[in-house]
Amino acid sequence: MDLKLAGKAVMVTGAGSGIGQTIACAFAREGAVVAVNDIAEDLVGKTVALIEQAGGHAFAALCDIGSLDAVQAMVASLAARDMRPDILVNNAAVLLASAPFLDTRPEDCEREIRVILHGTMNCTRALLPGMVDRHYGKIVNIVSDAARAGQEREVNYSAAKGGVLAFTKSIAREVGRHNINVNAVSPAATNTPLRQGLLRKLADRIGEAAVQEREEKIRRAYPLKRIGEPDDVSNAVLFLCSDAARHVTGQVLGVNGGYTMIG
Numbered sequence: 001m002d003l004k005l006a007g008k009a010v011m012v013t014g015a016g017s018g019i020g021q022t023i024a025c026a027f028a029r030e031g032a033v034v035a036v037n038d039i040a041e042d043l044v045g046k047t048v049a050l051i052e053q054a055g056g057h058a059f060a061a062l063c064d065i066g067s068l069d070a071v072q073a074m075v076a077s078l079a080a081r082d083m084r085p086d087i088l089v090n091n092a093a094v095l096l097a098s099a100p101f102l103d104t105r106p107e108d109c110e111r112e113i114r115v116i117l118h119g120t121m122n123c124t125r126a127l128l129p130g131m132v133d134r135h136y137g138k139i140v141n142i143v144s145d146a147a148r149a150g151q152e153r154e155v156n157y158s159a160a161k162g163g164v165l166a167f168t169k170s171i172a173r174e175v176g177r178h179n180i181n182v183n184a185v186s187p188a189a190t191n192t193p194l195r196q197g198l199l200r201k202l203a204d205r206i207g208e209a210a211v212q213e214r215e216e217k218i219r220r221a222y223p224l225k226r227i228g229e230p231d232d233v234s235n236a237v238l239f240l241c242s243d244a245a246r247h248v249t250g251q252v253l254g255v256n257g258g259y260t261m262i263g
């Protein structure tokens with residue numbers, strides 16, 4: 001199916017790594033122009049280079065999305081280069097501690113909520129006026145089955161993602177009249193640097209053999225018997241950002257091997 005994304009201007013947050021990088025590259029392959037946001041300059045550079053080496057078009061969009069001022073400045077600098085995104089993928093997130101709630105530090109909790117929830121709201125606040133003016137827009141927020149099913153040792157992260165879920169539905173109701181679709185994609189376990197980092201920390205705590213046993217249990221718990229890959233997520237995101245999904249808004253699409261099935 002031709003998703004007709006060629007020429008569209010897209011911003012992907014947290015596009016320096018993992019799922020965000022895969023989403024940014026997938027849009028570029030479809031002929032979209034991509035603003036590659038990340039907080040880490042070297043990671044932004046890597047994704048921009050990947051896109052350009054493949055013949056695509058990308059803009060570096062370095063900033064900490066947890067700061068509204070920084071996001072507004074980034075969007076203004078894109079506009080100065082004639083780049084006005086009609087498509088926004090709120091993907092950036094941090095998971096600072098995988099520990100029981102009472103063992104987590106309040107400052108880590110604050111940071112997770114700032115990046116995940118406020119970051120999503122900041123980028124939406126900055127780009128939505130342009131979408132309203134142009135009477136066209138697509139927003140996809142990457143949430144997590146940790147929020148939908150609940151996840152021990154990831155309580156702060158899950159709570160922040162739950163906020164993004166509620167934000168998705170509420171803002172979808174507000175902006176539908178402006179021809180703007182807002183949806184969420186909810187991955188479960190997906191092979192990315194974030195997940196590999198968690199597994200390494202877990203191996204330090206419980207040993208490599210126990211981690212492998214746990215991985216096998218996760219695979220068995222998923223009806224499709226596999227851990228997700230970043231392109232499983234990017235395929236869903238591209239569909240929701242296309243006019244093939246023009247009648248879909250306020251929805252949460254699980255890309256999770258069937259881990260949660262919520263009607």
Ligand SMILES: NC(=O)c1ccc[n+]([C@@H]2O[C@H](COP(=O)([O-])OP(=O)(O)OC[C@H]3O[C@@H](n4cnc5c(N)ncnc54)[C@H](O)[C@@H]3O)[C@@H](O)[C@H]2O)c1
Pocket residue numbers: 013014015016017018019020037038039040043063064065066090091092093094115119142143144145146186187188189190191192193194195
């Ligand atoms: N990997 C999984 O198993 C999994 C499961 C469910 C949901 N998710 C979600 O998918 C998304 C991508 O996860 P991933 O596994 O690719 O993570 P990742 O850690 O590989 O990538 C996240 C990127 O976000 C960037 N980032 C962090 N803070 C930022 C900030 N303040 N401003 C801008 N960029 C910032 C990081 O530098 C990094 O490049 C996240 O929203 C995550 O919660 C991942």
